Amino acid sequence: MLQPERMSKVIITSPKSFLDKTINEMYKLNAFHIINHAKSEIDIGTPLENASNISEALVAVRALISNLNLNNGVTLSNGFKAIGVKNFAHLTKTTKLLQEETASKLEKLKNIENEIKLIEAKKNLLSQIEKLKLPLESFGSYSSITVFVGHVKEPKLFEKNLSKITDEFEISYAEDTGLLALFVSNDSKDSASNLLTKHNFSELDLTLIAEMKRKVPEELSSLVLEKEKLLNSKLTVNRQLTSLGNKWHDFLLLSEKFLSIELEKAEAPLKFAASENIFVVTGWVPSKNVEKLTERVQNITKQNVEIEVKQPSHDEEVPVKLSNTKLTKPFEFLMNLYALPKYAEIDPTIFLFISFPLFFGIILGDIGYGATIVLLLLYFAKKFPSMKPLAKVIMPAAMASIFFGFLFGEVFGFEELFGYHLPHLISRLHQVQEMLYISVIIGLLHVNLGLLLGFINELEHGLKKAILAKASWWLLQISLVGIAISLSGLLPIPMYINVILAIVSLIMIYLGESVSGLVEIPGLFSNILSYSRLMAVGLASVGLAVVVNGFVEEFASKGGIMILAAVIIGILGHALNIALGLMGGFLQSLRLHYVEFFTKFFKGGAIPFHPFGKKITEVD
Amino acid sequence: MTEAGLIAIGAGLAIGLTAIAAGIAEKEIGAAAVGAMAEKSETFGKGLILTVIPETLVIFGFVMAFLIIGLAE
Incomplete structure (x- = not known):
């Protein structure tokens, strides 16, 4: 959970006679990230012999799909078998006939259109x-x-x-x-x-x-008469085309899917190393799948292949597949937006899951706003399925908004409803200074959590490096706190101890991260102070809500038609504020993670894990 | 003008001027970042980080404003 999925390097060596069977098994398992073989002394493989036929058929099918204006609506559960796609000879024959029919219809349509143009x-x-x-x-x-x-x-x-x-x-x-x-x-x-x-x-x-x-x-x-006639025949041809499309819709779309799968398989040997009689394929497989892969490939080739499994070494570029629980998985969306962690690094998704909604909630802590966003999300996620990944990230954040709304005692910017003063732990509007301190303390904790993760990441390069590069920052902070205590006279700590600590920490930072580390020192403070935006952006949001409410009360008190105006102003004002708050809360919270948090430990930039194959049961 | 008024103006200047400065700096970086993103959408994270670097200016301004307001008490 704290690390990307563990991978093993798998090298399959096999006689060429098992090439297609091995490819099939790999495709079905959908867990083999092939490393492209670069042409060297050993040549790359050649595509399976039917590759050119398949790609030809695929081009024909795709042309038909675009000519008949078909859109993708076929799920594979309709089955390849049911529709007769799997018989390649049948498929090509049908496609050819269909192509001729469509072409003649399209030709006719073109002629009619030309004649209409002439008449015009x-x-x-x-x-x-x-x-x-x-x-x-x-x-x-x-x-x-x-x-x-x-x-x-x-x-x-x-x-x-x-x-x-x-x-x-x-x-x-x-x-x-x-x-x-x-x-x-x-x-x-x-x-x-x-x-x-x-x-x-x-x-x-x-x-x-x-x-x-x-x-x-x-x-x-x-x-005019002539044109009408032409328009009629155009309509007829169009109708014929549509009915042709309807009739062959499933067949064509399924063919397209089937053929692209077959083509991918047929072209896979281009990524393999091959000699006259054997082929070698190297790739990454999630360690938990290795056994299954070995077993299945050995089964189908009757123990005729050699499968070597290795653990990744330090200098290898391992493809990364994040592995998170169902709860935290949606937040991989935010990771993908930034960069994938390297294989040896900590995967910070779970921290995003905790602190992203937390920050969002502090910024937009309002029961009314939170509830509105929850309802909007429920509606939009249903209406636009493509919004779902984003909605799953914002949903916990909106819940946090409601939670902090209770802590702050705010509903749509009101601290008092119908004469009833909402209980609150802290009032954002009146205890600005306290909110500021809380924000900066959160910043201090969050940045130091980042340093801790950085420390763990650096352990890979040895304890000494980790202490010099990351623990040194803690020493620096401690020495600065010590200086502050000595100056204020709270505790009788001799000043020279603090100064020595500070100098030692500076030397350590220099040794650990060289000059760039020293340059970063003011950055550490601006990073921590940057969390004051939790209070500042939140205050702006409440402020706007209070202004809107002020207008509403002013108008409503005048009575009559003004009450209507008050309602409109209230709805528009709060809608605007919710939109701003949603955007502000999302971006500011995200930024605190990307800029202040991630820079303490995160390097990222791994290549994503792209397994060869697809999870389709109908492939058989 | 009262002392408190001058203090308030000082605090306002501290945050206002730094905000303008950050705006000027971010304008150029932001434009370049959007350009890079149009070419390669993976650059979003890096673009965002680079764009908000000058925001430090406002934060310092904000802290100064806070300290200045503290003078009034």
């Missing part, structure tokens, strides 16, 4: 042309006349300028859009074209509607 373009053109109030056939081609259709900025001005050059033209335009249709005799074509260019003419391409000969509204309504 035609409609757009027609509605622009409509404003010119000309029959459509007039845009055809003539032998002696050139037609220009397009936009200019000021058609009126253009007409004026053109009439200065020639009078052999006919023009019609829509002033609001600047669209014009100009019919000009071929003789003046060039000069008209030049003038158009000067007026920023942009031509409209009429090829789309060149075939249309009827009146514009008629053409438009036939286009």
Whole structure:
């Protein structure tokens, strides 16, 4: 519990003929963290022979899943067998047929969509042309006349300028859009074209509607009809796709799972060392699983493999799997947010479990707020399962809030309810100084607990190192307390003893942690004083609550409609304060652990334990 | 102005100015930490620690403010 899961190094050496069987057993056991074999004199293994087929099928299945818009909703309990996924030939055949069907449907859909786009373009053109109030056939081609259709900025001005050059033209335009249709005799074509260019003419391409000969509204309504037809057939194809998706939903999703498992197995030899006839796989196995693994692998290979089990040595990088009880496990969430402890280090999860809610409770110690957060958590954890890990961490913290709410005698910032003064051990609002002392004392204890854990961690490097690096800090603190006592004259301790102690501790710190340790000395005090935030942030939270309550009372005393305003202010104000308090309490408490506590002992940075395989019974 | 008023102003300055100083320092570290986190989310813990280092300033300011208020009694 205080340490990560104990690991053993396991080396399996076996003839190649047992490769797939061994991989299967390892996969099923789901407890083997494979160490990738780096290519050296001994080569890495080659994937199992069916790997390329599997990955091909997997790509096809994944493409289908994305084309049919399937989302993951299949639990493996539906079973691979029931749905016929396990027969690989059947799977590939079905997938192929399904792929063809889907592809043709998607092609159809694409064509329909293109046609719809075309119709939209035609409609757009027609509605622009409509404003010119000309029959459509007039845009055809003539032998002696050139037609220009397009936009200019000021058609009126253009007409004026053109009439200065020639009078052999006919023009019609829509002033609001600047669209014009100009019919000009071929003789003046060039000069008209030049003038158009000067007026920023942009031509409209009429090829789309060149075939249309009827009146514009008629053409438009036939286009609308055509579009409706296309939309209908689009709907039909979409419906077919959906029903196809529904029908094959389970099959495809299960295939995907099955194939990715098979692929992972087939590619596992890439991590192994292999020669022509044997393969060697090295990895980490939780010590409690070693026996089971050995037994099962030996069974399936009929005692033909050599399994070597070693204890980890000091300089090895062992993957870390935290091992905590059900109660403290949720707080591994906070560890993962920071870093995993190294294999030889203490796993501080259990301390987080104790002091995180404690600090949170002191900061947000209010019966009302705590209860509200508990209710909110119950609701959200049910509604959003992804919030669950976080909710499990905050839940004990909110309980602590309620507990400290009783100690402080606070409900929504009130110390008095309906004339009844809540009993309290200490009032945060009125005994600020006492709260400050309590906070700093908590800090002193917590930081020294950190030093104690650091001492235990350092024992790995020998008692001398541990005393120099960690116990020296205690000596420093003792000497400083001694100096304070001597100065105040409480006890007749000679000053020189304290000074000698202090100097000795400084030398020890220098020897244990070199210069960086000496630099840390002011840090120790700021770390301890930093716990005053327990009081300060809490006081701010109560202060805000009191202000909100003040407003509410003020408004409510005016009566009438103001009572409604009072209720709204009360709800909004306290909601805001709860949100702030939740965030503040969480972050400040977390920070006290990460910054003040962890830095005393925690190094972290281990690689996480990733076992090869999955816990699935249906793999068989 | 009474002596108590001056003492109160002194205490306010002690905490206010240190808070501004910490804010200025944390602004830059915080921005860099968020940048690092966007690239690599595992850096959250380290980022948080580095970001709050200047908070020591406020804590010292807070203690000073407390000592200054003590003068009034």
